[in-house]
Amino acid sequence: MSERYAVVLAAGKGTRMKSKLYKVLHPICGKPMVTHVIDALQPINMNEIITVVGHGAEEVQTVLEDRSQFVLQEEQLGTAHAVMQVREQLEGKSGVTLVICGDTPLLTNDTITKLFEKHEATGAKATVLTARTTAPDGYGRVIRNEQNIVERIVEHKDATEEERLVQEINTGTYCFDNQALFETLTHVDNENSQQEYYLPDCIHLMQARGWTVAAYEAEHFHETIGVNDRVALAAAEKVMRKRILEHHMRQGVTIVDPDNTYVEASVTIGRDTVLLPGTTLQGQTTIGEDCTVGPHTELKDATVGNGSTIKQSVVYDSEVGDHVEIGPYAHLRGKAFIGDACRIGNFVEVKKTTFGQGSKAAHLSYLGDAVIGKDVNVGCGSITVNYDGNKKHQTHIDDGAFIGCNTNLVAPVKVGEKALVAAGSTITENVPAHALSIARSRQVNKEGYTETKKQD
CATH class of the missing domain: 2.160.10.10 (Hexapeptide repeat proteins)
Structure with a gap:
């Protein structure tokens, strides 16, 4: 098995939460949501876990303590820009890098493990964790070609009307060949409606070079939801609570x-x-x-x-x-x-x-x-x-x-x-x-x- 690294994106303030508390620190069933993400990574025996912090950096570091390394993203210029902040720690290393958002507290160790396994089995340079939903508004769409291979990911704001009908969405979680990731990041631009450097742009750039891009579809859409406001926070709490209660009931x-x-x-x-x-x-x-x-x-x-x-x-x-x-x-x-x-x-x-x-x-x-x-x-x-x-x-x-x-x-x-x-x-x-x-x-x-x- 190759070396495994994780980059946890936790720099955003979360303005839609309308809160003094930074987004990834909002609790789900008693734990800050970023802690649930780190918990899901622990059994995988990652070689390194690096959390990208920005707003509320000190508070996030206090919560995670020695469970992660930290790098600071001083300006929030997009997800690709966030990953570039760990260049000093990871560039040049061989292995697989997982990029995961700190506001996805429902992702399980089982799903992350299967994503790694799919990535390694296909020999892909990138593997996208996708999910299907009948309400894809706001999510990036996964666009496949005639051979059902992932061709690119289009953000909702940049998608055409036809592309917005696609129900397979990008969850924001990926496995990358580490060296290919940092080589590709240098070619990502910000020519889009948000003028940000999007990590999903790495997908079509890798495709253009003839590199294999794969996808693993999560079994349950709710597991992949990102928490961006109080409505999603309550929805995630409900799912997590059900999961916890079922665990206890199965234990007698x-x-x-x-x-x-x-x-x-x-x-x-x-x-x-x-x-x-x-x-x-x-x-x-x-x-x-x-x-x-x-x-x-x-x-x-x-x-x-x-x-x-x-x-x-x-x-x-x-x-x-x-x-x-x-x-x-x-x-x-x-x-x-x-x-x-x-x-x-x-x-x-x-x-x-x-x-x-x-x-x-x-x-x-x-x-x-x-x-x-x-x-x-x-x-x-x-x-x-x-x-x-x-x-x-x-x-x-x-x-x-x-x-x-x-x-x-x-x-x-x-x-x-x-x-x-x-x-x-x-x-x-x-x-x-x-x-x-x-x-x-x-x-x-x-x-x-x-x-x-x-x-x-």
């Missing part, structure tokens, strides 16, 4: 309603887990086996163990153990850690708190900046009062403690092992182990008071 995950389930590309889910409608899984989320998530549940950068249930709740940047029950309407955030066999019930918020095995907060509580031991019961309406207006302070509740309803634990404070805090207490001092702590005003009954008020 039950997704009850795929049309209303949203899973980003970086999520991992164990087999026999069930996702109910309205579930959104984002970021570096990992879910174990035999879980039930949803309905209407949002997890982001969350880790969930085996056999847990999370319903109608939000979990961000937190960890949930095995056989835990969360929800409905719970909120875990900011490094919450929920141990095995715990219960976090309705309208409970947990922030930056460790919750020991078997402990529970069944409803209507806020637990922030706390370390809670094993088998602790936190009663309804209990709050760790962690903020004094200047700094956050920590609450410690040791194993087996019982916190009565409507309790305020004013941090920094500690409740000892198997201590009991009476309902309605405001605790400002440490509670010893095995103690009963009552911190509330003594009840006073004024008999006949309401009758007296009636007479006034």
Whole structure:
């Protein structure tokens, strides 16, 4: 197999996106679209990947980091001009160069591999990835001769009425013999409606020299779409989401309603887990086996163990153990850690708190900046009062403690092992182990008071 190189075109600003964010950085299922392109190249074992950057160069380099080399296209004068920017890195090398756009996030490794294979099998100097669509407006048309050989590619704006009827389109992805590519690029001119240097012009220039030009037609048109505006962005998101969900279902995950389930590309889910409608899984989320998530549940950068249930709740940047029950309407955030066999019930918020095995907060509580031991019961309406207006302070509740309803634990404070805090207490001092702590005003009954008020 010959040496393989990839040139990723990512210099355009993307004015049709009407966004402060550069086009190739717009996310598709949680990843910038240019990252999906690089992901598709990784299994091919490219000798070099070079990304041509322009607008937003620093941001693109930050996203891709060491996964690519970079060259700068200071002026955007067309795709041929963009490829010429890598001349110093690639000219003179033998092998095959793939040119691919950074705004084609749906192209798969399988299709790119087949394009390489077609190119190498035919001995072509150039092989074009084409696709067929009944709505080719805006795409360059692939013009074939009587022998069905690709003769040239005509941009939509430069095409005749007859040429615009052609439904085979240029996807903007090519394989080139590397030496032939750079030899041909020097002959590309900008005599067209856009006054740009078009990479597709290399095709008819190679044909004119009698070099073989081949084509590989993608099986699915949607895989080849370029994302140029928000409409295409939404269409690509839908295709990618379907692809991701089908992958998880084939791996043993039950997704009850795929049309209303949203899973980003970086999520991992164990087999026999069930996702109910309205579930959104984002970021570096990992879910174990035999879980039930949803309905209407949002997890982001969350880790969930085996056999847990999370319903109608939000979990961000937190960890949930095995056989835990969360929800409905719970909120875990900011490094919450929920141990095995715990219960976090309705309208409970947990922030930056460790919750020991078997402990529970069944409803209507806020637990922030706390370390809670094993088998602790936190009663309804209990709050760790962690903020004094200047700094956050920590609450410690040791194993087996019982916190009565409507309790305020004013941090920094500690409740000892198997201590009991009476309902309605405001605790400002440490509670010893095995103690009963009552911190509330003594009840006073004024008999006949309401009758007296009636007479006034």
